[in-house]
Amino acid sequence: MSCYLKLEAILENPLRIFNIELEIQDINDNAPQFRREAIHLDISEATPKGERFSLSNAVDPDVRINSVKTYSLSESDHFNIEVQTGRDGSKFAELILIKNLDREKQAIHNLILTAIDGGTPARSGTVSIIVHVLDTNDNAPTFDKHNYSLKIMENSPIGERFSLSNAVDADVGINSVNTYRLSESEHFNIEVQTGREGSKFADLILTTTLDREQQAVHNLILTAVDGGTPARSGTASVIVRVLDTNDNAPKFDQPTYNIKIMENSPIGSLVVHLNATDLDEGSNSDLIYSYSLYTSEKTQETFNLNPSTGEITVKGVLNYEDFRIYDMEVIATDKGTNSLSGQCTIKIMVEDMNDNHPQISIKSFQSPVSEDIKLDTVIAVVSVSDKDSGDNGVVDLHIPDHMPFKLRESSDNYYELVVSEPLDREKVPEYDITFTVTDRGSPPLSDNETMTLELLDVNDNVPQFPQSFYTIRVMENNAPGALLSSLTAFDPDLHENQYLVYFILEKEIANTSMSMLFSINPENGNLYALKTFDYEIEKEFLFHIEARDSGSPPLSSNVTVHIIIVDQNDNAPVIVSPWRAHGSVVEEKIPRSTDKGSLVAKVIALDVDSVHNSRITYQFLQVTDANLFSLDQYNGEIRTMRMFSYRDPRHQQLVVVAKDNGQPALSATVTIKLSTVETAVKAYSDMTEVPLEYDIFSDLNLYLVIGLGSVSFLLLITILVTIVLKCQKPKASKTAPPCRNSVISERNSTIADSTLVSNDAYWYSLFLKREQPDSSVVLKLAFEGGLFSHVLVSIFVSTATKRAGSKF
Template sequence: MEVILENPVRIFNIELEILDINDNAPQFRRGVIHLDISESTPAGERFSLSNAVDPDVGINTVKTYHVSASEHFAIEVQTGRDGSKSADLILTKTLDREQQAVHNLILTAVDGGTPARSGTASVIVQVLDTNDNAPKFDQQTYNIKIMENSPIGKRFSLSNAVDPDVGINTVKTYHLSTSEHFAIEVQTGRDGSKSADLILTKTLDREQQAVHNLILTAVDGGTPARSGTASVIVQVLDTNDNAPKFDQQTYNIKIMENSPIGSLVIHLNATDLDEGSNSDLIYSYSLYTSEKTQETFNLNPSTGEITVKGVLNYEDFKIYDMEVIATDKGTNSLSGQCTIKIMVEDMNDNHPQISIKSFQSPVSEDIKLDTVIAVVSVSDKDSGDNGVVDLHIPDHMPFKLRESSDNYYELVVSEPLDREKVPEYDITFTVTDRGSPPLSDNETMTLELLDVNDNVPQFPQSFYTIRVMENNAPGALLSSLTAFDPDLHENQYLVYFILEKEIANTSMSMLFSINPENGNLYALKTFDYEIEKEFLFHIEARDSGSPPLSSNVTVHIIIVDQNDNAPVIVSPWRAHGSVVEEKIPRSTDKGSLVAKVIALDIDSVHNSRITYQFLQVTDANLFSLDQYNGEIRTMRMFSYRDPRHQQLVVVAKDNGQPALSATVTIKLSTVETAVKAYSDMTEVPLEYDIFSDLNLYLVIGLGSVSFLLLITILVTIVLKCQKPKASKTAPPCRNSVISERNSTIADSTLVSNDAYWYSLFLAETRKGKLVVRQPVPKGSRYIVSSIPRSTGVTDTSDSAASTLQVGAIVMYFSLINILFSFSFSSQ
């Protein structure tokens, strides 16, 4: 305040100070203070709190702060530059939301007055969750039992895993360790909790796996995620689904003949993979060879032990055969059986023993060298040198023994095997001890070799010549061309084929057929030697291996001639019928040629050999017949007593079996005059005093024929001068028949080699020489023309020029003969 005095005027400043008294308590702006603190906040962390306000001043204002007792929190008072007091909340111990999610504190502000006044506020600390807890199952191990025949899809509920965290930090999903039989299906509850169901995904087999150990993992959704695990042990319960099984299907047992009654022969051990009553077994006999077996041995139904029941005598009974069956006690009981052969051994001291631990048989013949095919162990109950044994196999075998360990040997392949040479080996393992005298034992195993297709089919011959009689019946068996393949089974099964070959537009398969299974060769048609003489083709034999192997063979079919063509008499010429009339001079000398019979046969050389005989003769002392050339000659001169007319019946018979024949009847008449001149007309020149019209015609005819002959000779010369083209000889085939008939008849000469079309023969007769043309195929007529004796015909080649030349000569002389004959007849 200001005080003014008037006289003198003076101004005084008066300061009035009001002294405070502690009449106000501290107050907080908010009665409740909320704090959110993560449970992962480390100790010592401080949090600022709202200050309390006290309107008093001096010592009456806020002096300090207090907080209610807590093991996790404390108060630290801070003094500002202006002397004001503030409070910080100090975290003295780390928080755990899972133990206490909310902390309620009382904050008190106290002033310095007398008496002191205070004010309070509530501090609510909310502990925020962090993912500091892993999910946890209520059990560390879950045991589940399930039948092995349970259906796929069967479900088992598991207890939920518990995670004390909240929100995303709680359990999110489940995982199962790798299993082909089980899977996990996650279920979500109404409250969002997650549960797991175990589901069967594949059929179980207790015998393969009786217990399935699984790991179930629960994973939360925190960052980083935490997980918890539990073991799930699934025990598969048995069903009776396995039959008992013996250690071996066949037991070969040796027992000494001095074995006492009650001694153990064998302890049969049948196992049943099932369990419980399903694996409890009862043993019994199912079959034995004789009553002697049951009298001698006893089978314990519970243990499977076979013991000696009666006296054993090696000389009385050596081998006992029996079958034992093991049956389980399960529902729908199952059983298994084995065969037992008990061999009684003659009494002696201890012999070395051989045990075939393994023996691989059969093996492929192409097995690699050094392959182990057997493992053998040896032993001897004796001791010392008597117990030291040596094992060996026969020499000269493609195997060797290799010691693998103490008293164990391996039999290995030392040389290549060949099943075709040796199909099986009887390998005898012989063990001998070193005692004195040494005792030994042996064991023989048969090693069979499996075949591989390593052999080509083989024919016994590389070339087959098959002779087939002509006129064969279609479908007739010609031959059996069987090949041999030393392989086995399908590698040995052969299929036969005719390799197709087409000749003259005709394939071999149209002429022949072969049975593909046995190689039987059949003819599909009837063959005619006169048309087809031989065939050449190949037959293939192919096995059924993989890959197949094959070979072929050449087959030469030769058609053998049959005597199916009778001889044909071509001379003397018969115009009609089979009677020929001949005239001869009565003054004919002894040995003169009366007639000559010529017969032709188109069969082969052997069947076409003609012999001639008199079938009938008027006087057998007057005439003779050469059986080979058919010449009829006089044996003496005619006498006045001989009849004027003679009849000769000549039969021409071939050489076939049976022989075929043809006959000709020759009627001879003896004359006194004019016949001589007629018979020698070709040798006596004719003279005419008068040049008649007939002679004119004769001259014109001779000139024409001579001109034709000249032209033919010129053409032949031109063809001869031309260089012939080389041609390949055609292979033999059904339509290329080459005649090799070179036989002659009397003075006859083979004029043409091309017998397929015609054959020309010169046959001497009493009147001259005959040219005989034989056409083919058979059945055509014969053309006979007369040629004077002085005419000579030489052999020609197969060329066209030779054919023309021969034809021209024949035609020339034929025309001359006709003209002369006509002239003489006119005279």
């Protein structure tokens, strides 16, 4: 480009005009300049290598050689330039990408573009090229850890926020973390927050109340999602551990304990084991038991509470009559901070034992009264009480039947005695009204109070007993002088006409007077036993007791008394088979070839006690070989359990004990020594299965015939003697009858020194000597004779079977 300055020059003389063109030649006095101070380029990090980007060219006012000649770029690993010449000859540069960009490594590239002219000296101008690397979604959000643990108190309020570690995304802008998501949870949610620089982070928000006791650990999945297309995500596990707070009070198994305990419970016995549970953990669930309230100091004196175990035990003596119900409240307190407690109510009811007699008190009594007293008139007020409870404390008040009076309940435990029938002094001049109060315990206890109602009249009434027949049971071996019963009669007459005297009407039983056996208190009718009774000798007595007043003439009445002697187990069994001398050992022989199941011996024991006490059972006390013999516990049969072998010893000793059924049981023993012998005779296990030899069968028949004949003979003799004694008239005894006690002692000494056979012989001789035997004695002799015969048959059969060498 040329620069000319056009001028006109005018000359006056002569006037002339000249056109002048003045060419101005350029010098390099201007440096190249860029229109902007900086060139900003936005290039995606996904741009491929070789991509070109146009740059603004520099301007230099100089021309020709002094104008922009070339461009240069500051050193860069990613960019280079290429100088291009325009159509007008101007120079410009293109920026070329020579290496892929990575925004996450370098987000901005600062370059310097220098434009240089061609002058001498050369001048230059620079401009900053700022390359902004545009992000692409090539990175997923990541957490610094895969698992995060978060501890939250279970009493945290709803809405409380808990910061979580935010995810990091190397990308920026919309490609960075855009939002967070939380796995489904009913207790937690997240809220996405935006930081100052636009970063996203999440707060964990509590949406519902936590309860460690229901769920102690919550496993959550936190997901970070960016905003790229397509979106990328990263996950992390969030473990929320709910820390326990002392928010659960201890709770007892039941809120109210109703406990019954007998008043005789020993000190230290367990009353109740309280059990409280606390759903918390650690020290929040460690419990201490204590009283919170009790009715009186006596509660703490009577019961002990173990603070660690919750056991309540008896500490003092229990007495229902002193204190019946103990009310207390027990609390269980945990050891946590701000400790909580639960409580239960305990009612300990002392159960009564029937250890207190009912009490009766006559509050008022009107006597004497006129025989024309009006009906329904109150003549007495009686109160009753019993310190026991329940049935033991429920009392019933009675007066004797068939009296013209009745009891009417006026108030609680108060009764009025009123006239229910017209009174006639001529019929009943005086009433002994006995108030009897009885509780309903087991056994029942009773008390009585007697009042005498007098009617003004004369003595025209006989004494009367409340009962016409008394049945009194007396345990044998009673102590002499023991009170049997109180037989009280009453006489409605007045003064000396009502004074009664009791005595026993004389009656002889087996030459023994009743006054030698029993005694009655003449004043109060108490009946006593004068001797010790033996059930095996005397089983009952029937006699009369008379009550006689002191009037003139005296009047009297009597009552029948039936004394029943109750058996005790005071007689040990007596072994009658196999027979043996006193204290000796029974020796038996048995073939060594005896079959299995063969009868070896049969033990028979008798007991003279009553049926219950005389039931006999048998068992081995000692046996040489327990696998060789068996014993039937009911019939006493000893049988072989197997055949003898060559290893078995020849001599076997069996000790059998026979026990009765009494309490305590009494017993007798027998020792049987068995010797096995070699014999050619075969032992048969069952006589009915294999026929016996003719001679053996004949022997057996002979013994059976002898036994049966003996039984028949003895029975016949017994019947004939009984008939003769019944037909014979009794003769008056000239001499005093022998004392029954001497007979008893004589029999006892005989039993102690003789065998059963000699005992029976003694009774038979006694029977023949007696001139006036009682029918009960005859029946006893007949029974014992039959029993003796049974024993003889057993002995005969046993002997026969042994001789025959067979099982019976």
